[in-house]
Amino acid sequence: MLKRLLFLICLVPAIAFAQTTPFVIPLWKNGVPGFEKLKDVPEQAKDYWVKNINNPSLTVFLPLKEKANGSAVIICPGGGHRLLVFNAEGIEPAQYLANLGVTVFVLKYRLGRDSATHYTIEDGVNDGKRAMQLVRARASEWGIDPNRIGIMGFSAGGEIVDRVAFDTESFNLAEDELTKGKSFRPDFVIQIYPGPLFVPMTVPANAPPMFLLAANDDPCCSLPIIRILEAYRQAKAPVELHLVETGGHGFNMGHRSKLKSINTWPQRLADWLDDSNYFRPLSQDRPKVMH
Numbered sequence: 052m053l054k055r056l057l058f059l060i061c062l063v064p065a066i067a068f069a070q071t072t073p074f075v076i077p078l079w080k081n082g083v084p085g086f087e088k089l090k091d092v093p094e095q096a097k098d099y100w101v102k103n104i105n106n107p108s109l110t111v112f113l114p115l116k117e118k119a120n121g122s123a124v125i126i127c128p129g130g131g132h133r134l135l136v137f138n139a140e141g142i143e144p145a146q147y148l149a150n151l152g153v154t155v156f157v158l159k160y161r162l163g164r165d166s167a168t169h170y171t172i173e174d175g176v177n178d179g180k181r182a183m184q185l186v187r188a189r190a191s192e193w194g195i196d197p198n199r200i201g202i203m204g205f206s207a208g209g210e211i212v213d214r215v216a217f218d219t220e221s222f223n224l225a226e227d228e229l230t231k232g233k234s235f236r237p238d239f240v241i242q243i244y245p246g247p248l249f250v251p252m253t254v255p256a257n258a259p260p261m262f263l264l265a266a267n268d269d270p271c272c273s274l275p276i277i278r279i280l281e282a283y284r285q286a287k288a289p290v291e292l293h294l295v296e297t298g299g300h301g302f303n304m305g306h307r308s309k310l311k312s313i314n315t316w317p318q319r320l321a322d323w324l325d326d327s328n329y330f331r332p333l334s335q336d337r338p339k340v341m342h
Contacts, residue, residue, distance in 0.1 A: 079225065089105035122329040123156065127202065136301075143306070183200065198238055201238055202237040205244065212237075239261070240262070245272060261283060266298030298312070
């Protein structure tokens with residue numbers, strides 16, 4: 052009896068770990084339509100980065116069942132469209148959010164400035180849109196509320212996010228039976244020092260609630276969040292901005308900084324998600340966002 056009890060005690064951590072072990076799903080089962088021949092070309096990865104992405108995918112982080120709250124976030128790491136800062140701006144924020152009960156998907160999107168590939172930034176935008184459609188189409192499979200799917204961007208990934216959330220241009224999304232008719236518009240947006248390549252000058256009144264954060268001394272990516280704030284204020288759409296005094300660019304989840312405001316910034320995000328009811332059942336009187 053004692054041996055069996057000890058066995059069960061040892062088994063519990065293994066089960067808990069298995070529930071949160073990430074797994075990968077491709078955005079298109081057989082590769083990007085038209086470029087299926089490249090789907091098995093290996094990615095390049097070293098230290099903190101990944102590049103040479105020919106088969107865009109989602110790395111899925113499921114929360115423990117007892118923590119799951121039905122919300123989901125797709126994360127777009129930065130890297131100047133030349134590479135993806137996959138560990139610090141993908142895996143680390145995914146682990147943080149999954150621990151809060153959020154189902155998280157880290158997007159490996161095609162890179163418009165990777166010298167080893169032929170893609171454009173629009174290809175990366177299409178990957179972001181496809182990711183939103185795919186998660187919404189399979190929401191019930193992961194216990195996700197299809198009306199609580201957000202998107203989060205760091206730096207260049209924030210440029211992808213802005214395009215997914217607000218772009219009015221029409222690109223070929225290569226839809227299939229699974230995603231046809233599914234909206235790619237997010238229900239909420241999280242922007243961490245987003246890049247300046249695409250900043251919406253106006254947004255509709257039903258724009259998705261947005262969380263914005265950057266350092267004031269960031270030479271490239273503090274002004275975009277101020278401009279987005281102005282657009283949201285004009286539209287009277289829900290927005291929260293945090294502009295810390297110093298921290299520069301690329302501080303990721305803040306772990307490596309000695310600055311308290313940078314080191315603890317993820318708690319500001321957790322507070323906003325909680326205050327906005329994304330950790331609780333969707334409120335019936337929440338304003339509808341554009342889909």
